Amino acid sequence: MILFRSTAKPIWRQTWLRLLLLSSSTLGLALLVMPRLPSEWIVADQANPATVTVDTNVESWPESSAPETAPGSAPLLRQVSTDGIIRPYLALTQLSYGLTHRLLQKQQGVASYEQAIGLAQQALSLRQQGSTLELSRQEKALWQDAVHLLASVDSDSARYSQAQTKLKEYGTIATVVSHRINQQQSEFLAPIAAANGNPNAVRISLCQIGTDACRSFRGNVPPASLASLVKLPIAIALMHQVSTGKADLDEQIYIDPSNFTENAQGSKIFVDKTYTLREVMVRMITESNNIATNQLIDYMGHDTISAALQAEGFAGTRVGHKLVGDSTYPKSMGAGKNQSTADELTQMMMRIYSFTKDSDEEILNALVGQYDLDFGYRALIKEKPNIFWIGEKTGQNSSVIGSTVAFKVGEERYVMTVTIDKSAHQGRLRQIIRDVAKHVLEHGPLDQPLAPKVAKKL
Incomplete structure (x- = not known):
């Protein structure tokens, strides 16, 4: 039996061990180490000299108290610490692994870069085959895959600088x-907007709740006015204050x-009275309710409303002035502009109907309880049971007519915002809402993949 003994001699000073640092092979380590072990480390079992073992369970004694052995008998085994001997091998193994790993990373970086270049060439070739929606989707996937490969190139790679560019x-x-695909997917909205009037006056934004699938026709262009649609972002701002502990609905x-x-006939908020913030x-x-709107603007202030909307992710929306009914202007009217887009109003409704925050339910309950049923509700009621109205906020003044409405088709829910500038044509607004909803009914969910057409072999 062979047994390692501890030694006070610094093992790192030996020439053979320095050679190990130059080796990146575990087998090389073994070939270098085993022939060079000092002879005084070894106690051989004469009966079985070819056997090499290390028994870590053997009892050990101090030198002074070790029992004597009879002449001619096998030497007694004494356990010694192997930590000092094994530690260098572990360190070298880790070093070898690290060097090998870094080498593989560099090689992988070069391979990823070259693969990304190949995907880009495929995407460019695909574009030459046409500009249909199916081909555009395939092209987008190739560019995205190329981006992911380039992002994976390690900073130690020789291709890193080129990959970043x-x-x-x-x-x-x-x-x-992606922008081209969105335009192609939204093409069905153009003839709907053009029916019965000037399409440039129309904004349409449509999204499927619970997905990223949206369609838009001039949805990023602000309408001439928000009218009462501004009440939706004011509610969003108020609930932001509530959720951050800066307001209490029971106050x-x-x-x-x-x-x-x-106000409209039947409104229940009156001046010189006290109500809860929730009501x-x-x-x-x-x-x-216009009076309620004006009081909430005073309660929060324009700057707080803007900051709250910014924090909620609606940077394109502004509340700059109070509302006027038939003729009476409130005091401290405000000199700014009330502004948003159909796209951003739709995103607000998406947030509310997705129950992203606990406070969203408060606004949703109000939307479902909408008193004005002349726009979206009336447009969709005839389409039951295929299409269900599930909430709405309307707006109309001399500059715009519009609605942001939630509806359900099958098991999927959607939000649509439609505005028409310089119009009081409720019939046209209802027709646009109805036609968009029926398109969804006939063509299925917005997020469903189209049956792919196989591109020509590149």
Whole structure:
């Protein structure tokens, strides 16, 4: 039996061990180490000299107390610490692994870069075959795969600098292709907008709740006015204050007479009265209450509303002034503009109907309780049971007519915002809402993949 003994001699000073540092092979380590073990480390079992073992369970004694052995008998085994001997081998093994891993990373970086270049060439070749929606989707997938490969190139790779340059270039191209796909997918909205009037006055935004699938016709262009649609972002801003602990829906607030203006018949918020913050917000939505809106603007302030909307991700929406009924202007009217887009209003509704925050349910209950049923509700009621209206906020003044409405087709839910500038044509608004919803009914969910057409072999 062979047994390792501890030694006080620094093992790292030996020439043979320095050679190990130059080796990246575990087998090489063994070939270098085994023939060079000092003879004083070894106690041989004469009966079986070819056997090499290390028994870590053998009892050990100090030198002074070790029992004597009879002449001619086998030497007694004494356990010694092997930590000092094994530790260098472990360190060298780790070093070998690290060097090998880094080498493989460098090689993989070069391979990933070259593969990304190949995918880009395929994408460019695919574009030459045509510009159909199916081909555009395939092209987008190739650019995205190329971007992912370039992003994986390690900073130690010889191709890293080139990969970073191509990463920006291909990322920009992928964004352009995505925009082209969105336009192609939204083409069905153009004839709907053009029916019965000037399409340039129309904005349409449509999204499927729970997905990223959206369609838009001039949805990123602000309408001439928001009218009462501005009440939706005000509710969003208020609930942001509530969710951050800066407001309490059970708080009693006074309705200042200076915020008086005309309201729709049947509205229940009156000046010089006190109501809970919850009731003021709910009636602002359900009754489209102008007095409630003006009081909430005073309660939060324009700067707070803007900051809250910014924090909620709606940077394109502004609340710059209070609302006027038939003729009476409230005090401290405000000099800014109320502004948003159909796309952003739709995203607000998407957020609410997705129950992203606990506070969203408060607004949703108000939307479902909408008193004004002349726009989206009336447009879709005839389509039951295929299409169900599930909530809405309307708006109309001398500059715009519009609605942001939620509806359900089958098991899927959708939100649509439609506005028409310089129009009071409720019939046209209802027709657009109905036609968009029926398109969804006839063609299926927005997020369903089209049956792919196989591109020509590249």
